[in-house]
Amino acid sequence: MTSADQIERALAGYAQIVELMSGMRTPEFPDSHVTMAQMRVLMLLSAIGEARMSDLAHQLGIAPSTLSSLVDRLVEAGLASRLDDPRDRRSVIVALTPAGSQMLDQFNELGAEALRSLLEQLDDREIVTVTKAIELLVAAARRLAAQEPNT
Numbered sequence: 001m002t003s004a005d006q007i008e009r010a011l012a013g014y015a016q017i018v019e020l021m022s023g024m025r026t027p028e029f030p031d032s033h034v035t036m037a038q039m040r041v042l043m044l045l046s047a048i049g050e051a052r053m054s055d056l057a058h059q060l061g062i063a064p065s066t067l068s069s070l071v072d073r074l075v076e077a078g079l080a081s082r083l084d085d086p087r088d089r090r091s092v093i094v095a096l097t098p099a100g101s102q103m104l105d106q107f108n109e110l111g112a113e114a115l116r117s118l119l120e121q122l123d124d125r126e127i128v129t130v131t132k133a134i135e136l137l138v139a140a141a142r143r144l145a146a147q148e149p150n151t
Contacts, residue, residue, distance in 0.1 A: 021114055033077065034103070037062075041070050042079060042096065046104050050095035052085060079103060 001009075034042070044059060045051065051059075057067040071094050074080035079100035085091035096104075119127055 017118070021118075034079070035070075038070050038074055038079075039107075041067070041074060041094075042100055042104055045080065045094060045096040046101065050083070050093050052088075053092045053094055056094060074100070 040060060041056065044056065048059075053064060053067060053071070057064040060067065071080060071082065075082055077099075078097055081095050081097050083093040083095060085093050119130065122130065
């Protein structure tokens with residue numbers, strides 16, 4: 001089996017996990033009004049900290065006007081804030097609010113709970129195998145992140 005075949009097999013397995021877990025009792029999402037696009041903005045802000053609107057739009061690969069409307073809704077929901085850039089009066093800085101950070105923490109905990117429930121179904125030897133696989137994925141993610149140009 002080629003490396004490409006192995007990757008496709010892993011992706012198919014991941015899709016099965018998502019499908020099976022989705023069919024189970026769905027936990028309460030922290031804020032059901034947040035769209036996937038808004039979630040991407042929040043997650044990026046969580047990763048990089050406050051940022052200028054133009055930088056966020058570039059990193060997300062969307063038009064500044066699109067980002068502006070996403071940020072408007074996040075600000076209205078109290079999940080993000082707009083700040084004046086003291087270095088450039090024409091620029092606006094967007095930051096995660098404590099409520100936005102808390103919502104992301106709750107969202108991440110839902111994922112951790114789902115993984116925990118899966119791991120509890122495994123024996124000690126299997127958990128060691130999964131832990132090693134996760135360590136490999138973390139290392140791969142670090143390599144991938146190091147390849148990304150800083151904006």
